[in-house]
Amino acid sequence: MSVYTRIAPVVEIRGAVKHYQAPEGHVVRALDGIDLSVGANEFVTLLGPSGCGKTTLLRTVSGFEQLDGGELLIQNKPMNNVPAHRRPVHTVFQSYALFPHMSVGDNVGYALEVQGVGKTERRQRIGEALELVGLEGLERRKPGQLSGGQQQRVALARALIDRPALLLLDEPLSALDRQLRQSMQRELKKLQHELGIAFVFVTHDQEEALTMSDRIVILNGGLIQQIGTPTEIYDRPANAFVAGFIGESNLFDVSVVAVNAGVAQLRSEQGDVLHVPATQLQVGQKLQAMLRPEQFQLDSVGGNSAALEGIIEQTLFVGKDFEVSLRTAHGMQVKAVIRDTGRHDLHRLQPGSSLQLRYALDGVHLLDEAKQ
The missing domain is CATH 2.40.50.140 (Nucleic acid-binding proteins)
Structure with a gap:
């Protein structure tokens, strides 16, 4: 077990099961008894081939999907039947999901407005969030006036504005070109360390997972194949699937x-x-x-x-x-x-x-x- 989970587990998943009815009539077990803990200030990456269960696992933690079996706890509180908007979790999506008709500032502060936070406090917190991601001074621009990397930062600022206990990231860098993607990997890891927030990151990019993670969770067929540090996963794969999936062997x-x-x-x-x-x-x-x-x-x-x-x-x-x-x-x-x-x-x-x-x-x- 990681030192992070021994000290302060933010997320605990016990025996998680999620199944879907396939169009052909059979049942697909997207999650087949998953056990996982994520510690405070830990960067955990879910990695595996398409259909392995990584996005389903992320969505059950966020509340966009409900488990069919097992337990989910966040900050030691049961979350199985808690709706997404009441969980201390924010998600950064692959598409960024920004409102195109709203300014950058309004996008970032949208959740605060819904919560009824006053205009003065809202403006201050929007400024702090944008400064955190290096976009200070761009509050009045529209998303369409920003580059892909800047839009990604806006989505990140929106997710971080009220400092959630856990940030979930669903392939947020996949739309960026290689050079910008590598730059954002370094910045995202640095930001996570400075904020002390647990990150759970979904990617299909092995190099990205090895670069950014404290621990990597390798999934296949709804099952965890191995959990370990990047060096453990790469140097000592648990089975032939992991050995063949990570790097070249x-x-x-x-x-x-x-x-x-x-x-x-x-x-x-x-x-x-x-x-x-x-x-x-x-x-x-x-x-x-x-x-x-x-x-x-x-x-x-x-x-x-x-x-x-x-x-x-x-x-x-x-x-x-x-x-x-x-x-x-x-x-x-x-x-x-x-x-x-x-x-x-x-x-x-x-x-x-x-x-x-x-x-x-x-x-x-x-x-x-x-x-x-």
Whole structure:
């Protein structure tokens, strides 16, 4: 469990179930017994493929959808039957949902006006909210007079104006171009840290999730596949789905064929051999072995290491790195990412050339095949 949830859980979800009737007549379980806690000042990202349940989970927390089973607590108060407008939660939508006929200031202060907050106080709080997101002085503009990034900030200011306990963000950066999106990622994370508000963020962008999150929740088929920090999710995926979904992976079905002097030999289905530390491994055990492409090097990686050798089928230059596709003598396909900023090893990366890819033994992550 995260240190955030041990100290101060803002949201607790216990056994959450949500199902829909599909047009074909069968029942789709969008959420199938979800347990999740979100701590104060924690940035949690819900990540997974389309239809995995991440948006449904967000909407049940916001109150726009009601759970069919399970419990939802916000600040230790039951919320199952509490309508959206009475929850201490605000949502920033992908579309921003700004009123085009209203000024920026009126959009930001709309909720305060509905609450009956006086004009003087409302004006002050609108100014503070706009200053918070770097839009001071733009109160009189209409949304159509702003860039996409500025509109996103207006939506954020509107959501933050009364400092909710929890902010939900449903792919709010997806409409922005890459450079602006990266800039807003940094600003959003900084703002969240400064305000001390818990953020629950939905995205389909893996890089975005790894960059911004304190913890990532990987969902698939209405189930949580893994919860962890970005480094835990990336370096130690819980199963083959997570390993294949996050980043790029070389996944090999292997069997333990020998254990000697603290080193285990793993043979792939094709016949290639990998070496790993022998911790608690037994001959005959069937596993899946994962090696990230960037874990390969052309030369010694120091300490205990081994190598895979084969013929280069393709080399792609992708800026600072070279992506190399290699096929071993037994027919196993291996992908490697090689950094060669000095271009000293270009001659070794030509298609058709024989190449040896070295890896550290402890860089191989093993997945229990029985759990897949």
